[in-house]
Amino acid sequence: MGTPRTLLAVALLALHTSAACAAEPWREEPAVAALFRQAGVEGTFVLLDERSGELLGHNRSRAEQRFSPASTFKIANALIGLSLGAVRSVEEVIPYTGDANPFMREWLQPMGLRGAMKVSNVPLYQELARRIGLQRMGDAIGRLHYGNEQIGSDVTTFWLRGPLAISAIEQTRFLSALAHRSLPFPRKAQEQVAEITQVESGPGWSLHAKTGWQNAPSAGVGWWVGWVQKGDQITPFALNIAMAGAADAPKREQLGRSSLQSLGILPTPPRGPVLAP
Template identity: 50%
Template sequence: MRHLFTLLLSLCLPALAQAETHTSAVDLGEHFRALGLRGTFVLYEPASERLQVYQAERAATRYTPASTFKVFNTLAGLDSAAVRDVDEVLPYGGKPQWMKVWERDMGLREAMRLSNVPIYQEVARRVGATRMQAYLQNVGYGNAQMGKEIDRFWLDGPLAISAIEQTQFLARLAQRQLPFSQAAMQATEEIMQIDRSPEYTLYAKTGWAANSQPGVGWWVGWVARQGKLYSFALNVDLRAQGDVDKRIPLGRRCLQALGVL
């Protein structure tokens, strides 16, 4: 398994081919089985460049990022000044939405929490195709393919990213190493925070790619704990409506099992 993972890593992520890689010493499979889910989990510790993975082949496979792209979209919107700040109220467009809570104008702080698709589509349109494509290529985000639909490419494709690549992108964000302004990265981190305790701070975003069967559910982010940083990415097959609500509990179980939460 380790030889397979090293090969996949060298093909998909040349810059990280020398990273120390491990299948997880902890049996994360029991947590996936307990919730009846199939998928992968990746934990990356940038200080040691150590990757721990469950289901290595899937961890290196690219999937549509769906709403996890709201992280990148926030960075692009703020860096380009297409959006003034995370509290600027943006229009949702006035049309009926899949979720009623999306049917009002709001800023990115609230839109991130509610995963408001139409608000973030407005952000992408404001950034524009030329700047968005340049950002994707400069960052090296997944396959960096945008296609022709400026407000759908992260929902329907062709954009795709692997769980491993998600952890690298998020680690660079947490360390302020992305080619965006420091202000944009700080603001994005601020609105991604979902939990805080005396021991750790958790930043995360969900995603649900519904453009395939089965759908793919994401939970990605990072944990700052006692001076250390750990980025993570979970993706799972969504075969039933109830599977959507299992993403965060499963991700938390994995982080706890690995001693991060």
């Protein structure tokens, strides 16, 4: 329990953050809205233009709404685990402790955080969370100011079933800080997480991204979040959509890539994503 002065400072910071969110300029992008209409999808896409401080995208009200981060939390989970020494490196193999018949057969292969990020290995990241522990996890999420900062009493499910929740706009802030290595964690850990989230690159640019699927494989909220880096310019983004089931899973990355293209951020043509929760 903090002192009254500390608690007041925290309360004032939270109030300031909330007010800043409401005051941030927003530009609705008709081209992005058209992509969502054409896909017949309810959702939001937002990116942060760091040069102007402006948010660009589609459906601001939903962009401000908090949802379970699902597997996008693997980014923060990896950062916390590496920072606290729960795992030595992204290559250290973590024993599989999940179901013998998992959502994806690839999860059964021996792997570390790098491979587990690529195939979105839920049981492996749950094992990492166990190593971190509830108290240390809660403290770390508070330092990150990640979403509502609520983790409840189960360290293995709070990002999948709640109570942790985060908005698309808050995702962009977190990812911006990670991309700039400005989070209150060791720089080396931030560099490792940034490296294992890179999914594509070209001359002078790189794409870092992670999918998420709350309530997989059933209806729920689907995510695709990350950032594009071109030289020193970083553009964090976040998409979430209402998903009826597995048929909607590819739409996360497809819509996200198309949105980035329409805004001139991503130079490459769309390609089919790997199905991951």
